[in-house]
Amino acid sequence: MARTLVISNRKGGSGKSSTAVNVAAELAAQGQRVLLVDLDTQGHCAVGLGVKPRRDTPTVHGFLAGHYGLRQAVVESSWPGLHLIPADPLFEHGGVGAGELQLSDALKAEQLMDDYDTIILDTPPSLDGLLINALCAADRVLVPFVPHYLSGEGVRQLARLLFRVASRGLNERLRVLGFLPVMVDLRIGQHREVNAGLSHQFGAARLLPGIRTDIKVAEAFAVGKPVRVHAPGSRAAADYAQAVQVLEKLWA
Numbered sequence: 650m651a652r653t654l655v656i657s658n659r660k661g662g663s664g665k666s667s668t669a670v671n672v673a674a675e676l677a678a679q680g681q682r683v684l685l686v687d688l689d690t691q692g693h694c695a696v697g698l699g700v701k702p703r704r705d706t707p708t709v710h711g712f713l714a715g716h717y718g719l720r721q722a723v724v725e726s727s728w729p730g731l732h733l734i735p736a737d738p739l740f741e742h743g744g745v746g747a748g749e750l751q752l753s754d755a756l757k758a759e760q761l762m763d764d765y766d767t768i769i770l771d772t773p774p775s776l777d778g779l780l781i782n783a784l785c786a787a788d789r790v791l792v793p794f795v796p797h798y799l800s801g802e803g804v805r806q807l808a809r810l811l812f813r814v815a816s817r818g819l820n821e822r823l824r825v826l827g828f829l830p831v832m833v834d835l836r837i838g839q840h841r842e843v844n845a846g847l848s849h850q851f852g853a854a855r856l857l858p859g860i861r862t863d864i865k866v867a868e869a870f871a872v873g874k875p876v877r878v879h880a881p882g883s884r885a886a887a888d889y890a891q892a893v894q895v896l897e898k899l900w901a
């Protein structure tokens with residue numbers, strides 16, 4: 650049975666898609682069967698994996714709109730074991746008519762939970778049916794954040810949302826796996842302080858080792874490759890590998 654991880658932070662530009670693609674690629678490189686589902690209509694996961702959906706390629710949003718089954722939207726990537734369900738850039742946010750459990754139900758009913766070891770859900774910053782569907786389908790939440798003072802608010806908003814999902818009985822298994830600082834430079838006092846604040850609030854064990862600022866992350870995305878493939882000797886490749894090791898320990 651697959652484990653499901655949702656990557657979420659209500660703040661845009663907090664490293665969600667970079668983290669979704671690079672964590673998925675790292676797990677696949679270790680031999681896992683990984684499915685990455687891109688719920689953000691910006692469609693960045695396809696870009697980061699070098700997948701070029703055609704206009705008529707099935708997407709997770711087409712599935713949510715009731716056009717076809719979820720499995721029909723699975724595409725292979727260039728990396729063994731790593732599959733993607735792409736986003737539809739033309740989908741209108743707020744246009745999810747179906748229920749909050751549609752994605753969760755389909756992952757089970759269409760046996761995708763049996764075909765993968767890990768399912769990773771990348772999410773939009775908007776608070777709508779797409780994000781709720783992701784939170785209802787996941788076991789754990791990974792929260793990437795840029796350690797600026799303002800990032801605390803995004804994290805608190807997310808915590809309130811998780812509480813709502815749990816208290817409405819929509820998904821009682823959902824837990825925060827951890828917080829991942831991205832674009833970190835520990836020489837900067839503010840970065841150290843924000844990290845210290847989060848580890849005080851949520852426990853030091855929940856704070857993953859961060860991903861340092863590295864232009865290779867952006868470069869890799871632009872050429873459609875995980876950073877471990879594009880720049881294997883880079884800081885970011887090493888940091889993502891280390892973050893995944895810790896993530897595995899926290900998830901055990």
Ligand SMILES: Nc1ncnc2c1ncn2[C@@H]1O[C@H](COP(=O)(O)OP(=O)(O)O)[C@@H](O)[C@H]1O
Pocket residue numbers: 660661662663664665666667668693831832833860861862863864865866867868870885
């Ligand atoms: N470790 C990093 N070093 C440098 N740039 C990064 C790093 N992580 C992400 N970025 C860049 O920051 C921007 C936002 O990241 P992205 O993953 O798209 O965030 P989100 O999905 O939360 O909007 C992108 O341009 C990305 O290339």
Ligand SMILES: [Mg+2]
Pocket residue numbers: 665666667689691693772
């Ligand atoms: Mg994104």
